[in-house]
Amino acid sequence: MDLKFITQQVVEISKQAGNIIRDEVTRFSEADVEYKGAHDLVSYVDKKSESFLVDALKKLIPEAGFIAEESPNLKRAERYNWIVDPLDGTTNFIHKIPVFSISIALTEYLKPIVGVIFEINLNECFYAWEGGPAFLNDKKIKVSNTGILDQSLLATGFPYYDYSRLDDYLVLFKDLMQSSRGVRRLGSAAVDLAYVACGRFELFYEYGLSPWDVAAGALIVERAGGRITTFKGTDDFIFGREIVASNGKVHDEFLVKANIYFG
DSSP: OOHHHHHHHHHHHHHHHHHHHHHHTTTOOGGGOEESSSSOEEOHHHHHHHHHHHHHHHHHSTTOEEEETTOTTSOOOSSEEEEEEEEETHHHHHTTOSOOEEEEEEEETTEEEEEEEEETTTTEEEEEETTSOEEETTEEEOOOOOOSGGGOEEEEOOOSSOOTTHHHHHHHHHHHHHSSSEEEOOSOHHHHHHHHHTTSOSEEEEESOOHHHHHHHHHHHHHTTOEEEOTTSOSOTTTSSEEEEEOSSSHHHHHHHHHHHOO
């Protein structure tokens, strides 16, 4: 399989889906909001984007299955599966906050081998394939060289429904606010990961995540020279519902703090 060619095709597909979402921004209203949970929002735009993506990706690799946020009944395949988030940052989109994206990963035996994240508002497409470099709009990208948390800008997110670990998480958050240049919460895990890959953030951490939030971004960070683990330092971050993604240089320092407050 020519992963570079596949990646280039997925980039174009993601941009086409991005145009669909962009066209809906001004038309969308609060009355169009649907609820998957108390604060877990979805819209017809998520579903429209996902329908387009699934159809296009099926044509690209007919034998591949799907793990998609809005279509849990799609069939998985044994070897190749697409992991798709058709609109990562739905709450931002609904409130017209310009940070939302499309995230697409191709996995082989559930290991990401292609990753594409298209941030629609800035028209920035981040992508990588197994064995190749990471790119932002055709330019190679690398993680930052910052070596200590005190000089790092961090990103995080907060869960929509799993609040069982929230008290400890907020204690960690407080420590990091005092021991770094700041902690940002953009509202799109895919964008957070892309920003680690290109050096805008030194580290991103979050729990309560799903595979479609992280699969594409994890590969892009790794191909940009970064490091990905769980809070325990293990490598089951795609399906383990938590992730720490960094430039690699501040990773261990963060894990020490994480396991003091959030272990």
